Amino acid sequence: MAIFETIMNYLVIIFASNQFAPWIRGVLGGLVIGAVFGGALVMVYLERKFLGDMQSRIGPNRVGGRFGVLQLIADAIKLFTKEDIIPAKADKWLFVGAPIVALTSGFLMVAVIPFDYLYINGNYYAVAVSRMDISILYLEAVSGLAIFATFMAGWGSSSKYSVLAGFRNVAKMIGYEVPLGICIISVAVMAHSLDIVEIVEAQSSIWFIIAQPLGFVVFFIALLADVGRIPFDQTEAEEELIAGWATEYSGMRWGLAFFAEYLHAVVGSFIVTLIFLGGWNGLPIVGNLYIPGIFWVIAKVIIVMMLFIWIRAALPRYRIDQVIDIGWKVLIPLALLNLVWSTIIGLIWT
Amino acid sequence: MTLDLQIIPFAIISIIMIGSSIMVVKSKEVVHSAFHCVIAMMSAAGFYVLLSAQFVAVVQILVYVGAIGVMILFAVMLTTRNEEVE
Numbered sequence: 001m002a003i004f005e006t007i008m009n010y011l012v013i014i015f016a017s018n019q020f021a022p023w024i025r026g027v028l029g030g031l032v033i034g035a036v037f038g039g040a041l042v043m044v045y046l047e048r049k050f051l052g053d054m055q056s057r058i059g060p061n062r063v064g065g066r067f068g069v070l071q072l073i074a075d076a077i078k079l080f081t082k083e084d085i086i087p088a089k090a091d092k093w094l095f096v097g098a099p100i101v102a103l104t105s106g107f108l109m110v111a112v113i114p115f116d117y118l119y120i121n122g123n124y125y126a127v128a129v130s131r132m133d134i135s136i137l138y139l140e141a142v143s144g145l146a147i148f149a150t151f152m153a154g155w156g157s158s159s160k161y162s163v164l165a166g167f168r169n170v171a172k173m174i175g176y177e178v179p180l181g182i183c184i185i186s187v188a189v190m191a192h193s194l195d196i197v198e199i200v201e202a203q204s205s206i207w208f209i210i211a212q213p214l215g216f217v218v219f220f221i222a223l224l225a226d227v228g229r230i231p232f233d234q235t236e237a238e239e240e241l242i243a244g245w246a247t248e249y250s251g252m253r254w255g256l257a258f259f260a261e262y263l264h265a266v267v268g269s270f271i272v273t274l275i276f277l278g279g280w281n282g283l284p285i286v287g288n289l290y291i292p293g294i295f296w297v298i299a300k301v302i303i304v305m306m307l308f309i310w311i312r313a314a315l316p317r318y319r320i321d322q323v324i325d326i327g328w329k330v331l332i333p334l335a336l337l338n339l340v341w342s343t344i345i346g347l348i349w350t
Numbered sequence: 351m352t353l354d355l356q357i358i359p360f361a362i363i364s365i366i367m368i369g370s371s372i373m374v375v376k377s378k379e380v381v382h383s384a385f386h387c388v389i390a391m392m393s394a395a396g397f398y399v400l401l402s403a404q405f406v407a408v409v410q411i412l413v414y415v416g417a418i419g420v421m422i423l424f425a426v427m428l429t430t431r432n433e434e435v436e
Contacts, residue, residue, distance in 0.1 A: 094385070138408050144416030148388065151423055155381055167427050170420060177416065 029129040036110045040262040045072055047309050054313040082251035087158060094156030099253050102149035102260035108142040109267045114197050116280050116293040126197045134194045136184055146264060147173045150235055150245050157248035165244030168320050169235040175327030176225040182335035183219035186342035187275045200279035207278040215338040216276045218331050227264045230312040234320045269304035273297060360400060367393035384426050388419040
């Protein structure tokens, strides 16, 4: 642990101080993005293995030993070597641009995610590519760009199924961005800040999942819809829409879009961890247990990912009209209620 | 010196903004107009970042791109596509 902390401290000083050229910090930022990219890979593997266990199957078990560790690499090689097909009637710009927009939005979100908050030589440093005063607002704004990717893919494919999926996505997102935003506002009200680092620091005494449980439930459901996972994956419903907006995609273009989706899920679990589950703070009563904060963050993120996968295995998919109903008639009123609650509690608490 | 360096991103963003604004009116397909409109709004956010007004830039993306852009797409959804346009 001591060696690890020393290495971390050096890395943080390189990140946070201005004694290095901007391009070095840019390269290091790229490394962090690579790490989150790796996190998305881990989530894909975890999902296949865990889902296999839940459904009494084995899951990947051939490539790379008994546990199929290298299965994803085999899949990626397969995707790279497949023919890249663009349908003749497709709107080429939108079709090609869609996976790029999806990945860009995911990567932009990674930029402000803090992993730890370290006290070195009398200064506090946040382990993040970029620290902003308004990082939670920035995350909310940038995650909204992913809507365009699905719409571009749907419209550009010139296929009825894909267009339907694009429409469904826009209709769904209009409803679900609102409760998501209101829950983020209630967290910000309680923490008196829009900076994720300060939101996590405000949770050092009590996690926001305990202070506003309703907000957590609403936020989690809205986030599930936002990243488009079962039970809210009407945009790529296999049975009704034949994979929806991804119907016409093949090869690495499909691979990128698929990967962007998992990247959004990973970033989503980071957001839940940071704004509701206490981030790098240890458990409420026992404290940090001398474990570095970054391990707490990663452990919580993996637990949230497991929750995503569990929900996927346990719940069936809603119809599109039910989804819109839940968004407008249930989640938005509950989110407003939670805003009132968190304002009152926040006033009493401070 | 700072002005000299800032003129480069300013020029790039200006070209993107003017080009996409022209394309909003010139595009034959209404969905292309919508997406060019979104690009023009995002370049406005780029200008705010250059003016070091980060909050306004983020709100620009949140409101104009995230909400109004999606609303425009929602309206485009309800239009009929003219197949004869070449």
